[in-house]
Amino acid sequence: MQANEVWGRRWSENALSMARTYMEVACKKQSLVCLAADRSTMAELNQLIDEVGPFLAALKTHVDLVDDWTPEAWSTFCSKASAADLLIFEDRKFADIGGISRKQMSGVYGIRSWADLVTAHLISGPDVVDGLQAGWSDVGRQGGVLLLAQMSSRGNLLDPGYTAKVVALGKTHSGVFGFIGNGSRPDELELLRQAVGDGKLIWTPGVNLAVGDGDMGQRYGNPREAVLAGSDCIIVGSGIHKAANPAQQAKAYAEASWNALVERNE
Ligand code: S5P
Numbered sequence: 001m002q003a004n005e006v007w008g009r010r011w012s013e014n015a016l017s018m019a020r021t022y023m024e025v026a027c028k029k030q031s032l033v034c035l036a037a038d039r040s041t042m043a044e045l046n047q048l049i050d051e052v053g054p055f056l057a058a059l060k061t062h063v064d065l066v067d068d069w070t071p072e073a074w075s076t077f078c079s080k081a082s083a084a085d086l087l088i089f090e091d092r093k094f095a096d097i098g099g100i101s102r103k104q105m106s107g108v109y110g111i112r113s114w115a116d117l118v119t120a121h122l123i124s125g126p127d128v129v130d131g132l133q134a135g136w137s138d139v140g141r142q143g144g145v146l147l148l149a150q151m152s153s154r155g156n157l158l159d160p161g162y163t164a165k166v167v168a169l170g171k172t173h174s175g176v177f178g179f180i181g182n183g184s185r186p187d188e189l190e191l192l193r194q195a196v197g198d199g200k201l202i203w204t205p206g207v208n209l210a211v212g213d214g215d216m217g218q219r220y221g222n223p224r225e226a227v228l229a230g231s232d233c234i235i236v237g238s239g240i241h242k243a244a245n246p247a248q249q250a251k252a253y254a255e256a257s258w259n260a261l262v263e264r265n266e
Contacts, residue, residue, distance in 0.1 A: 003027045008265060009198040010232060018087065018116060018144050018177060019201055022233070025085050026057040031254035032227060032261060034058035034089065034203060036237030040065060042073040046080065048241055053084035055250035058117075060089045060235055063109045071110070078114045090115035093148065098127030098134075105135025112139050117177055119146045122166045126173070133175040144177025149192055152184045152206025154217040160191075167195045176200065178232070183207040184219035186229035193230025205235040209252060214238065223253060227260035 003024045004011045011023055026032050035056050039045050045066070049059070059081045063069065081088050090111050094101045101120070105112035112135040120128050129145050136143040149166045151158050158166075170176040181192045183204030196202060208220040223234045234257050236250075243249035 001027065006261065006265065010201070013198040014200065016144065016174070016177060018142070022058060022087055022201070025087070026233070026258075026261075028085070029055065029057055029254070030258040031055055031057045032231075032233050032257035033240075033250065033253045034060050034233050034235045035240055035250070036060045036062075036091070036205065036235050037241065038062055038065065038237045039241055040067050042066060042068055042070075042077065045077055048246060049077065049080050049084065051247045052240060052250035053080065053086070055247070055254040056084065056086055058089055058233060059084075059086040060091050061115075062091055063111065064092075069109075074109075074114070087116040088114060089117035089119075089146070091119050093119045093121055094128055094132060095121040095123050096128065096131075097124055098131030101128050101131035102134045102138070105132060106138070112136050112141065112143070115143060117144050117146055119148060119180060121148050122169060126169055129170075129173055129175045145175055146177055146203060147179050149179040149196075149202075150182035150188060151180070152182050152204075152219050154219055163192065164195060167192070171196060171200060178202055180205065181231060182219075183223075183226040183231060183234060184213075184221035186221060186225045189226060189229040189231060196230075201232040202230055203233040203235055204231040205237070207234045207236060208239045209249075209256065210239065223256045224260040224263075227257055228264055 007023045147170045149163045178201035181189050181202045181204045184206035204226050207223045213219050
């Protein structure tokens with residue numbers, strides 16, 4: 001099936017080429033899974049991507065939790081992601097003033113040179129997005145910002161009024177790739193989708209095929225329900241990387257998410 005048929009208005013109303021790249025890869029792999037690759041060593045990360053790469057549509061990293069990080073090892077890891085057609089999404093949750101966010105795209109980790117997407121909180125105001133975009137421009141690259149409009153963790157302070165302000169700004173900003181929504185609460189997600197419309201993507205953490213919540217206040221919902229409620233990408237961490245058989249689980253998440261997208265269109 002062609003990407004424009006599968007994604008419908010999400011395709012026709014989205015002007016960003018990177019969003020279309022994601023939608024095409026998702027179609028090719030029949031997966032809406034972004035792996036949250038939250039492992040602490042380069043060897044574990046490489047092993048994970050080798051095992052589950054074929055079932056993924058994107059890769060999310062937390063570069064600052066890797067114990068034995070080196071630029072060379074990271075570059076090899078990023079090459080594996082590119083070979084598997086994956087956009088690389090550094091979940092840095094930037095939140096500072098624009099000029100500092102721009103500098104933080106550089107530094108030891110050089111995020112601007114390898115990340116296609118980054119997350120940001122809008123708490124400091126809209127200049128954080130422009131700062132991050134300037135960071136990519138500084139090295140002649142393009143990227144997109146995912147703004148945290150909701151969170152999956154219990155007791156978070158992103159209330160509906162704040163969410164509405166984030167959406168109002170992000171909807172019309174060309175540097176904004178989309179929004180992070182709460183995958184654990186389909187009713188909240190539906191409201192977010194109504195506010196966002198079809199012009200931007202919504203990616204959702206807080207999803208798991210197992211019943212029950214996670215450690216330290218993480219809340220989980222079902223991937224199918226998240227996609228039916230309007231999610232365009234399920235972000236899955238421990239459901240895959242802590243599984244006894246990560247490839248089998250990644251395949252299960254891919255199937256659940258893809259089938260839900262097909263069902264959404266019916
Ligand atoms: O609200 C959020 C936003 C994010 S980006 N809640 C989250 O859990 N995340 C991220 O998604 C979090 O940093 C982690 O990398 C991933 C969820 O991992 P899991 O193991 O709970 O699936």
